[in-house]
Amino acid sequence: MSSPKVGEVILPKPGQKNLLITSALPYVNNVPHLGNIIGCVLSGDVYARYARLRGYNCIYICGTDEYGTATETKALQMKCTPQEICDKYHKIHAEIYEWFNIGFDKFGRTSTQSQTEIAQDIFNKCHKNGYTQSQEMEQLFCDHCKMFLADRFVEGTCPNCQYPDSRGDQCDKCSKLLNPEELLNPRCSICRNTPHLKSTKHIFLDLPQLQERVNTFVDTNSAKGAWSDNSIHITNTWVKGELKPRCITRDLKWGTPVPLEEYKDKVFYVWFDAPIGYLSITKEYTPEWEKWWKNPEQVELVQFMGKDNVPFHTVIFPASLIGTHDNYTMLKTLSTTEFLNYETGKFSKSRNTGIFGDGAKSTGIPADVFRFYLLSNRPEQSDSIFSWDDFNAKNNELLNNYGNLINRVLKYIDNKYNRVLPAIGVITEGDEQFIKEINKLLFDYFENMEAIKIKEGLKIAMSISARCNAYMQTNKAWDYPVTDPRSGTILNILINCIKMLATIFEPFTPLLSNQIHQQLAVDPTPFSTVFEFLIKPGHEISNNITPLIQRIDGNNLKEYRQRFSGVGPEFPIDCKIAQVKQVDNHPTAENLYLLQLDIGNGVTKTSVAGLKGSYPDPSELKDKKLAVVLNLKPSKFKGVLSEAMVVVADDGAGNVSVLSPPQDEISNVQVGSTIAGKGMTIQPKASIDYQKEFLHYELKLENSKVFYKNTELLIAQKVSLTTSRSTPINAKLK
Known part of the structure; x- marks a missing residue:
């Protein structure tokens, strides 16, 4: 009763209440958590089930949003193709929603030929009708990768909170929304080189030309009490002022191609492209999709989403449809939610905080x-x-x-x-x-x-x-x-x-x-x-x-x-990746080096290190990225104060090896990156005594990987830490 029989396709019926129900398309490259689920897909499922039980003629459409920067970035990190990322996570999403008994009539995806055809058709009509314009804009360009960098391909220091690992679209620490050009010390997330501003041309949706018709659409539909109060408020902050042209293209490869010769190397921006997924997924459900989407006299469009998706569905998407001059079924009823948080804070997969679909x-x-x-x-x-x-x-x-x-x-x-x-x-x-x-x-x-x-x-x-x-x-x-x-x-x-x-x-x-x-x-x-x-x-x-x-x-x-509360063993060591900027001989001790270490954010520390016996050639250490401990009690060695300790693996015969990222990850690891175990609570203890405390911590090397209390230590929660030269698989850390 709650979903059609296999192979059955539902079409609008004259004289009946025909409901086209959608929920915001979840982004493909993550596992949905309970906040994602209640925010759109579960709420939409409840209403669709209710509608079917009332005898209304309805379909419930959803799917994974698969194009865009985040997918392309994750594919580079995982060393696979964007399509492989999408295939993997589409399956994860589908299985989780099936377990939650969410009865879509079609759970599809946006990386289809149907998406390309419909998105390009909508764009071509808006373009032909004069609702687009081209503008030159300054965008970060990487000479090494020979490409303009979309927001998530840029990392750097947040101008708001000085967090050194901020993304180009948003700071993960303070949550401030950013443009890539605002970052301090920007770097390409692919090659780690510094990009520079360069002029590029993009296509904009001319919202000022469409504003009057968008205002009429908003006033007509929101006034009927069929939109949630928060969605009306959010929408009004956009349309009650002066709408500005909105960029709808990006310099990416993974996305719907722009069907103009001059822009053949660009794709549509995900927030122009993604809502069109409702139409293309419906087309994958039935070739007679226009009976749902170009039938406003008989069909009511009901949409479910979280509040962060509202302006794209009440302003950008409607403006795109209006600009075609086609008779599209427009949004009538909008149900939006605020955010669901976890008891200890926000949901975070990397911090093991909160319940995700697979965890439930x-x-x-x-x-x-x-x-x-x-x-x-x-x-x-x-x-x-x-x-x-x-x-x-x-x-x-x-x-x-x-x-x-x-x-x-x-x-x-x-x-x-x-x-x-x-x-x-x-x-x-x-x-x-x-x-x-x-x-x-x-x-x-x-x-x-x-x-x-x-x-x-x-x-x-x-x-x-x-x-x-x-x-x-x-x-x-x-x-x-x-x-x-x-x-x-x-x-x-x-x-x-x-x-x-x-x-x-x-x-x-x-x-x-x-x-x-x-x-x-x-x-x-x-x-x-x-x-x-x-x-x-x-x-x-x-x-x-x-x-x-x-x-x-x-x-x-x-x-x-x-x-699910991110509760793990406390990690008492302030351990980070530093880079050796200078190697000098100790003035009075012939077996010691003086290392000048860059630990990030422009801070340099001196380390007195007994590495000369194992690294007689200083060039082996120069510019090397290695693990250091920063919360030991500062000590003087032969008259020189040591402010940081280089961590080494000792094979017991006096041969030591520093710990560093694997060779194929060195360029991806930033100086200052924190080293800790996944799920650990990082609480560095002040002034650790080396002999009485540090040497008694459960730190060990097994199969060339570093562990603390049987939890592997990772750089920035994602890169393994290992020895920089051949060392027995089980060696002591000191």
């Missing part, structure tokens, strides 16, 4: 429990927080309010009536009052779901379940003899309440509703807007009545919190 699956907790919690905590008006304590409380609420009602009633019919629903007796005034209350709550449920107030709809569904529970407790069927007609009346009302609840909960917890229907031994049915006796006396329920919801074990809860 690994807990063994049913997907419907995650669905129920996320939807009851949906960030509709303000940001919300995932909390394990709240998650556990909500699971208990679902169990006590909903699960126990179902289990107690069905178990009683199973045990006392041999699974056969008894005859119904007289319906009392109290029964009629109860049914009247249920019908009032059902009216409220439908009113809120029609307005896409999903969180409130679920709240009302739980209120209906609570009211049914109260009826069961007040009218104790088990207090009557099994032959008493009153028991039959109570059980008939309750079993039909359970049938009704299975239907109204289906958009939220579809697997649970399916299990309830199996235990009832009835088929799912569409919504009824009032309470009905759909299951009749004499009906035989399943012979397999089991509890549907389980409590979460306290020990498991503790383990989940630790696993």
Whole structure:
């Protein structure tokens, strides 16, 4: 019921309510976390399921957004093609959404020929109609790579917080949005060389020419109450001022090619290109896609997304469609969310903080429990927080309010009536009052779901379940003899309440509703807007009545919190990558070198290092990137103060090797990069004593990799640390 049969294609039908439902296309090169899931795909799934149960004719379209700088950058890092990155992560996304029981009619992708054809058609018509312009602009160019650098191909120091590893589009530390040209000390993320500004020509969408028609579109649709308040506010910050031309091309290879000879080496910018994915994915679903997308008289477009996607869907994308002069189906209803954060902060895959789709699956907790919690905590008006304590409380609420009602009633019919629903007796005034209350709550449920107030709809569904529970407790069927007609009346009302609840909960917890229907031994049915006796006396329920919801074990809860909160061993060592800028002989000790070390951000430290025996040629160390410890107690060696210690592996015979990045990664590793284990809490201890503390830390070299407490140490969380010359696979670090 919740999705069409395999091979079935749904098209708009005259005289029916035809809904084209989309959710923001998740970017392909990551694993979606719970905030991503509730922000668009899960919310869209709930409404699509509701619409199908109401008998509306609808399709639900989504897919991975695959073009752009981030994919091309990740492919370079992974030493593979962008297509291979997309293939890998598209599969990961699809599997995660399938586990969450998200029933797309089509979950596609944007790297298709359909995308190229439709995107180029929209551009060509906007261009022909005079809604584009060309502009010269200054952009960073890398002479070594012989290419202009799009935002994520540039790294450097954030001008706002001085973070040295900021990206060209946003600083990961302070979250400030940036342009690549604003970075201090910019470097090409591919070759690490310094780029320079160079003039290049790009195509802009002429939004000022389209502003009047965009304003009319916004005013007409947002005024109907069909847009979330936050989406109206965000949109108005764009359209109430003067719109400016928007660049829609980039100097990349991975993307939809621009169909103009002068711009044949450029592709469309992802935020012009990506929303067109809704159309191309629909075309992959049916060649008659225009019956959905060029049919505004019969089709209503309903879109779901997080607030960060709003202006591209309410201004840029509509302007592109308006500029074609084609009769496109335009956005009518827009449901947006704020952000869901994790209890200890933001979701972060690299820091192992928060629950990602694959992590949710690994807990063994049913997907419907995650669905129920996320939807009851949906960030509709303000940001919300995932909390394990709240998650556990909500699971208990679902169990006590909903699960126990179902289990107690069905178990009683199973045990006392041999699974056969008894005859119904007289319906009392109290029964009629109860049914009247249920019908009032059902009216409220439908009113809120029609307005896409999903969180409130679920709240009302739980209120209906609570009211049914109260009826069961007040009218104790088990207090009557099994032959008493009153028991039959109570059980008939309750079993039909359970049938009704299975239907109204289906958009939220579809697997649970399916299990309830199996235990009832009835088929799912569409919504009824009032309470009905759909299951009749004499009906035989399943012979397999089991509890549907389980409590979460306290020990498991503790383990989940630790696993997903980035809690790992504390790393007490301030260990970084430094570069040797100068090597001098110690003035009084013939076996010691004086190393001048660049540790990043223009800071230089002196290290007195006993490396002369193993590195008699100073040129072996000059300009080398190596690991140093910066929080040892400063000590004087033969009268010279040492401010940093070079970490070495000692084979026990007096031969040592410094630790450095692998040869094929040296150019990618920045001076000043932190060395630590993935998931570790980095808390450098002040002034470590070398003999009493450092030598007793669990640092070891195994198979040419460095470990602390059995966790591999990585440079910048991604590059292994190893020895710079042949050393026994197991050697002592000192």
